[in-house]
Amino acid sequence: MKPRKSEEPLPGRAAALILVLCVSGLTAETARYSVPEEAGRGSFVANIAKDLGLTGEELLARQARVVPEGEKQYLQLNQHTGDLVVREQMDREELCGQSEPCLVRFEVLLESPLQSFRAEVRLTDINDHAPVFLNKEIVLKIPESAIPGTRFLLESAHDPDVGNNSLQHYSISSNEYFRVYTQRRSGGGRYAELVLDRALDREQQAEVAFIITAVDGGNPPRSGTALIRVIVLDLNDNIPVFTQSLYKVSVMENSSEDTIVVVVSASDLDAGTNGEIVYSIFQNSEENLQTFKINPETGQIHLKKPLDYEEKKTYEIDVQATDGGGLSTHCKVEVQVKDVNDNAPEVIITSLTSTLSEAAPPNTVVALFNVRDRDSGDNGRTTCELTGEQPFRITLLAAAAYALVTSETLDREQVEEYNVTVRARDEGSPALSASKTLFVRLLDVNDNAPTFTQAIYTMVISENEPAGRSLGHLSATDPDAGENAHVRYSLVPPPPGTLAAASFVSVDAESGTVRSLRPLDYEKVRALEVTVRAADGGSPPLSAQAVLRIVVRDENDNAPVLLHPGPDSSAAGELVPRWAPSGYLVAKVVAVDADAGQNAWLSYELAKATEPGLFRVGLHSGEVRTARAVTERDAARQRLIVLVRDRGQPSRSATATLAVALVDEFSDAFHQLGHDPASRQQPQIAEEEMLTTYLIASLCCVSSLFLLSVLVLTANTLCKARVRAELPPPSPSCYADGDFASNGVGSTGTLSPAYRYEMCLTSGSGRSEFRFLRPILPSLHSNAEAGLDKDEELLRHSQPPCDREAQARSTVTPPF
Numbered sequence: 049m050k051p052r053k054s055e056e057p058l059p060g061r062a063a064a065l066i067l068v069l070c071v072s073g074l075t076a077e078t079a080r081y082s083v084p085e086e087a088g089r090g091s092f093v094a095n096i097a098k099d100l101g102l103t104g105e106e107l108l109a110r111q112a113r114v115v116p117e118g119e120k121q122y123l124q125l126n127q128h129t130g131d132l133v134v135r136e137q138m139d140r141e142e143l144c145g146q147s148e149p150c151l152v153r154f155e156v157l158l159e160s161p162l163q164s165f166r167a168e169v170r171l172t173d174i175n176d177h178a179p180v181f182l183n184k185e186i187v188l189k190i191p192e193s194a195i196p197g198t199r200f201l202l203e204s205a206h207d208p209d210v211g212n213n214s215l216q217h218y219s220i221s222s223n224e225y226f227r228v229y230t231q232r233r234s235g236g237g238r239y240a241e242l243v244l245d246r247a248l249d250r251e252q253q254a255e256v257a258f259i260i261t262a263v264d265g266g267n268p269p270r271s272g273t274a275l276i277r278v279i280v281l282d283l284n285d286n287i288p289v290f291t292q293s294l295y296k297v298s299v300m301e302n303s304s305e306d307t308i309v310v311v312v313s314a315s316d317l318d319a320g321t322n323g324e325i326v327y328s329i330f331q332n333s334e335e336n337l338q339t340f341k342i343n344p345e346t347g348q349i350h351l352k353k354p355l356d357y358e359e360k361k362t363y364e365i366d367v368q369a370t371d372g373g374g375l376s377t378h379c380k381v382e383v384q385v386k387d388v389n390d391n392a393p394e395v396i397i398t399s400l401t402s403t404l405s406e407a408a409p410p411n412t413v414v415a416l417f418n419v420r421d422r423d424s425g426d427n428g429r430t431t432c433e434l435t436g437e438q439p440f441r442i443t444l445l446a447a448a449a450y451a452l453v454t455s456e457t458l459d460r461e462q463v464e465e466y467n468v469t470v471r472a473r474d475e476g477s478p479a480l481s482a483s484k485t486l487f488v489r490l491l492d493v494n495d496n497a498p499t500f501t502q503a504i505y506t507m508v509i510s511e512n513e514p515a516g517r518s519l520g521h522l523s524a525t526d527p528d529a530g531e532n533a534h535v536r537y538s539l540v541p542p543p544p545g546t547l548a549a550a551s552f553v554s555v556d557a558e559s560g561t562v563r564s565l566r567p568l569d570y571e572k573v574r575a576l577e578v579t580v581r582a583a584d585g586g587s588p589p590l591s592a593q594a595v596l597r598i599v600v601r602d603e604n605d606n607a608p609v610l611l612h613p614g615p616d617s618s619a620a621g622e623l624v625p626r627w628a629p630s631g632y633l634v635a636k637v638v639a640v641d642a643d644a645g646q647n648a649w650l651s652y653e654l655a656k657a658t659e660p661g662l663f664r665v666g667l668h669s670g671e672v673r674t675a676r677a678v679t680e681r682d683a684a685r686q687r688l689i690v691l692v693r694d695r696g697q698p699s700r701s702a703t704a705t706l707a708v709a710l711v712d713e714f715s716d717a718f719h720q721l722g723h724d725p726a727s728r729q730q731p732q733i734a735e736e737e738m739l740t741t742y743l744i745a746s747l748c749c750v751s752s753l754f755l756l757s758v759l760v761l762t763a764n765t766l767c768k769a770r771v772r773a774e775l776p777p778p779s780p781s782c783y784a785d786g787d788f789a790s791n792g793v794g795s796t797g798t799l800s801p802a803y804r805y806e807m808c809l810t811s812g813s814g815r816s817e818f819r820f821l822r823p824i825l826p827s828l829h830s831n832a833e834a835g836l837d838k839d840e841e842l843l844r845h846s847q848p849p850c851d852r853e854a855q856a857r858s859t860v861t862p863p864f
Contacts, residue, residue, distance in 0.1 A: 078446075079167040081132070084174050085140035085150075090133050093123065093169060096156055097130020100165065104128050110158040115398040117153040117418065123169065125156070140171040141208040148210050155416070157399045162413040164399065166446060175213040175266025179205040181274035182331055186260070188242070189374035191281040192250040201366060201378045202228070202240040203331050205262030205272050212265035220276070221259040228260065233364060234382075242276070250280040279374075286317040287375040288325050290367075295381040301357040302388045309340065310381055312347040314369035321372030330366035330378060340365055340383075349381065357387040358422040389427035389476025394420045395484035402486075406460040407493040414440065415452040415486055419472045427476035435469040435483070442470070452486065460490040461527040494532040494586025498524040500594040505580075507562060510601045511570040515563075519553070522560035524582035524592060531585035535560075540579035540593065549578035553598060562596065570602040571642045604696025606642040608650055610704050613637070621739065622708045624686075628678045634663065637670040637704045639692040647696035655691035655703060658683055663708070665690055672706065684710045 081094045097107050108127045116122065124135035144150030149170050156165040186203050207215040217230040218240035225248060229241045240260065248256075256278040263271040290312060297310040316323040327347045331337060340363070342349045349365070363383040370376035399416040421428040432442050432450055441455040452468065466488045473481040500522070507519040526533040537560045539550050553576065554563050560582075576598040583591035613635075622635045641648040652670040657663055662682060664675040672688065686708040693701040 077166075079165065080170065081167065082170040082172055083134065083138075085138055085171045086174060086176060087134045087137065089136065093132040093134060095130050096125060096132050096167075100130075100156070102130070104130050107158075110160050112156060112158050115155045115157055117155075117396065117398075122152055123154060138171055140173050140210075141177065143171065146208070146210060155398050157416070162399070162401070162416075164416045164445065164449075164451070166449060173210050173213050175209055175264060175268075175270060177208045177213075177264075178270035179207040179215045179262035179264055179272040181205045181260075181262065181272055182334055183274065185275045185277065188276065188278045189281050189370075189376070190244070190248060190278055191283065191287075191373065191375055192248045193283050193285065194244055194248060196244050196246055198244045199229075200242040200244070201330060201368075202242050202260065202276070203274075204237070204239040204333070205274075206334070207262070207264050207270075207272075209264060209266070214264055215262050216265040216269075217263055219261045219263065221261075223256060223258040225256050226258065226278070235362060235364060237364075248278075248280045250282060254280050256280070281374040286322070286371075288314040288316045288369040288371050288377045290314045290369060290377060290379040293379050295379065296384070297381065298384045298386050299351075299355060300386045300388055301355045302390050303351060303355060305351055305353060307351045309349045309351060309383060312342075312349065312367050312369075312379060312381065314347070314377065314379075316371045316375075318371060318373065322375075324372040325369050326371075328368050328370065330368045333364075335360075336363060336365050339363065342367065355385045357385045357424070358391065361385050387424045387427055389423055389474065389478070389480055391422040391427075392480040392482045393430045393472035393474050395432075395470055395472050395482055396420060397484065397486070400486060401488075403489050403491050404454075404458070405493055406458045406490045407495070408454055408458060410454050410456055412454045413451050414454065414468075414488055416445075417450055417452070417470065417484070419448050419450065421472075421474050423474065423476060427474055429475045430472050431475075432470060432472050435471055438466055438468060440466070440468055440488075458490055460492050460529070461496060463490070464529075465489040492529040492532050494528055494584060494588075494590060496527045496532075497590035498526040498535045498582040498584055498592045500524045500582060500592055502594065504595045504597060505562075506597045506599060508599045508601050509564055509568060511603050512567045512605060513564060515566045517564050519562040519564060519598065522555060522562065522580055522582070522594070522596070524560070524594075526584050528584065528586065534585035535582050536585070538581050538583070540581050542578065549576045549598075552576055553578070553596075555580055555596075562598075568600045570600045570644065571606065573600055574644075575599050602644040602647055604643055604647040604694060604698070604700055606647075607700035608639040608641045608692040608694055608702045610692065610702055611638040611640060613704050613706065622672075622706055624674070624678060624708055624710050626678050626680065626710055626712050628674055630674055630676045632674040632678075634672040634674065634708060635706055637665070637672065637690045637692065637706075639670065639702060639704070641694050641700075643694065643696065647694055649695040651693050651695070653691050653693070654688065656687075656689040658686045658688075662686065663688055678710055682710055686710065 079094075079099060083091065083093050096112070097104055102110075102112075104127070107125075107130050112125060112127055112130075114121070114123050114125045114132070120136070122134065122136050122138050124133050125131075126133065138152065140150045143152070150173075151168045151170055153166070153168045156167060157163070158165075181203060183203060188200055188202075190198075190200065202218075205215055205218075207213075215238050217238065218228050220226065220228045220242075225244060225246055226242050227245055229243055231239050231241055233239060240262075258276055259273050260276050261271050261273045263269050291314070292312075295310050295312060299307070299309055312327065314325050314327070316325055326344045327342050328344060329336060329340060329342050329349075339352055339355070340349055341352050347367075347369075349367070362385065363381075365381040365383065366378055367381055368376050368378050396418045397415060398418060401414050404412070404414060419430045419432055421430050430448065434440060434442060439454055439456045439458060440452055443451045443453050445451050452470065468486045468488055469483050470486065471481055471483045473479050501524065505520065505522060509517070509519055522537055524535050524537070526535055536557045537555045538557060539553075539555055541550070542548060552565055552568060552573070554565055555561070556563070576596075578596050578598070579593050580596045581591050581593050583589045624632065624634055628634075637652055639650055639652075641650055650670075651667050652665045653667070654660065654663060654665045654672075659682060662675060662678070663672055663686070665672050670690070670692070672690065688706040688708060690704045690706065691701055692704065693699050
């Protein structure tokens with residue numbers, strides 16, 4: 049287990065190292081902070097809210113969060129205060145090894161609107177590791193013939209810390225023969241060389257031992273030690289010599305195992321075993337021993353495992369050549385690893401809005417992602433694209449940082465979800481690519497009103513159907529989803545003053561079933577028309593309207609109604625003369641039916657008659673006519689029952705009763721109608737008595753009117769005579785023969801001064817007619833009478849209206 053340095057106060061160490069860079073928007077620069085490694089959980093790093101210019105409330109409202117670049121979350125954001133703190137301890141050596149600087153990258157994401165701010169925290173090294181020698185005992189074999197000043201390469205100590213905390217120098221304990229020098233490698237590492245100060249003498253001292261110490265530059269410094277044993281060898285005149293002191297080679301990173309990296313060569317002038325050379329890799333790095341191996345006889349260096357340019361770009365190997373006498377020499381091999389396009393780009397999603405409103409405007413951010421390629425140069429240069437035709441596009445925010453945004457308006461009803469594939473491709477040869485598929489589902493917005501399947505629904509109900517019967521169904525569809533597609537039906541209230549259809553039918557709000565609320569009467573309501581509404585459950589709701597037409601189907605629920613003869617009279621009396629020929633119109637039965645269609649088509653037929661062969665009834669007209677000429681043998685009183693029937697199913701009917709009297713003269717009508725020796729039924733007698741009463745009353749009224757007319761005429765005559773007596777004699781000049789002609793009335797005119805007519809009318813007689821008598825014409829050539837007429841005209845204009853009316857009535861006299 050590696051030693052750790054005790055923690056020191058963190059704020060004091062971090063305050064001087066924090067670099068704050070103000071960021072704003074999606075294309076902000078990278079904010080840089082620093083924190084010592086091994087900082088405890090909850091250690092303060094920076095105040096993000098202050099750097100972004102936001103308050104803690106804004107961070108909380110916008111749901112600020114930290115998205116790491118890798119899989120592990122080392123940092124945490126307090127949304128209330130805006131403080132960025134350590135969530136988990138970070139070991140710089142574990143995360144970055146010897147690489148410097150060691151950066152932990154992350155993004156701060158804000159929502160409403162979606163924004164991304166890039167930041168990085170640099171882990172500063174603390175001196176938590178001491179230098180360590182791989183071998184606690186180092187054995188050197190040096191011939192006694194080695195001259196002072198000869199240098200011997202020592203095994204290096206390893207310190208994983210960097211900077212001043214790494215290994216800085218070596219020292220050895222006091223001895224008579226050696227001192228140590230610290231050398232610096234090209235990569236920055238340090239190694240030790242042992243220098244011989246005085247000649248060795250195997251006979252005096254066969255072995256020299258001392259301690260070597262490796263010290264780092266931390267505060268306080270840490271150190272590691274190892275024991276060096278120098279074995280003095282007997283005389284060996286020549287040491288091996290390499291053909292090159294430094295070998296530089298390049299190896300492709302995709303080289304396979306056992307690939308020859310380089311062949312080193314050394315020679316020794318000695319003969320025999322002292323001239324035999326053995327090659328070995330000097331143990332200056334555990335990593336070198338794990339990566340390379342050398343053939344001890346040929347000097348060929350092979351790969352023990354494949355190289356990875358992204359892990360390490362340069363290796364420095366110390367190779368030792370030792371002869372049979374124990375003398376050795378060293379050379380360096382620098383291995384440069386060449387990059388090969390062996391890493392495909394990586395698409396790292398930092399933020400994804402998996403659900404997106406279909407009302408989102410163009411350029412709405414859907415996802416934020418980074419593209420990373422561990423290769424270098426063209427092999428690590430990447431481009432991004434989308435596959436397929438979709439309403440999205442990629443926007444470059446910063447180096448290797450992208451945003452996936454909408455490119456046009458969205459419509460969930462056309463496409464409900466998208467699988468957006470982001471493809472990243474590098475510029476290597478051959479090019480490598482990687483893809484990441486993002487699932488985006490659109491959230492519904494109530495942007496579609498329900499639609500009825502029909503603009504007009506026509507439903508039929510039979511009249512008198514019981515309440516609650518289903519008439520049909522309304523159907524409306526809404527392409528939205530969820531509550532936005534939940535359609536409810538209702539009736540639209542009618543305008544004031546119109547028929548309230550809601551009292552007759554109802555609509556089920558959920559199913560759209562139309563039901564009757566009460567029986568309907570076709571004769572009162574033949575059709576209903578109401579507006580129905582389908583509204584969805586969105587907010588605000590959208591609706592559509594359609595027309596619901598209820599047609600009432602007629603049922604034969606009304607019997608024919610008689611208009612003539614009236615329904616109140618038990619039998620209608622008709623008079624038929626004995627001389628009536630065949631086809632003589634006796635009466636007409638008039639009936640109506642409140643139903644419609646064939647339920648109201650009426651037919652007439654003679655159901656019963658005293659003499660069935662005497663009369664016939666028109667099938668459709670209802671006219672009762674004689675079927676033959678009336679004879680003396682026919683009974684004077686006939687009784688007819690006419691059946692009126694509709695054509696409904698089942699049919700309904702009514703009957704009309706006609707009493708027909710056959711008379712010689714119309715003066716016998718009342719007598720015939722009043723006495724029927726063939727009838728003995730009590731209801732008939734009552735009818736005849738009622739008819740007699742009506743006839744007597746009518747006769748009294750006529751007589752009264754006649755007497756009143758005689759009195760009025762007498763009074764008028766007397767009044768006229770008195771006026772004539774009071775007038776002066778007429779002037780002859782006023783009554784010339786041409787006066788009538790000048791007034792347009794003469795002997796050749798169309799009108800005469802006065803007419804007298806006799807007018808006789810007998811009610812109910814088959815021979816009823818007007819009888820005109822010849823007019824009684826006075827002499828129009830008498831000047832006296834003409835003058836008299838003029839005087840009467842003047843007199844009428846001078847008299848009161850009552851006198852004029854009496855005089856006008858005197859011009860027509862009834863006959864006696």
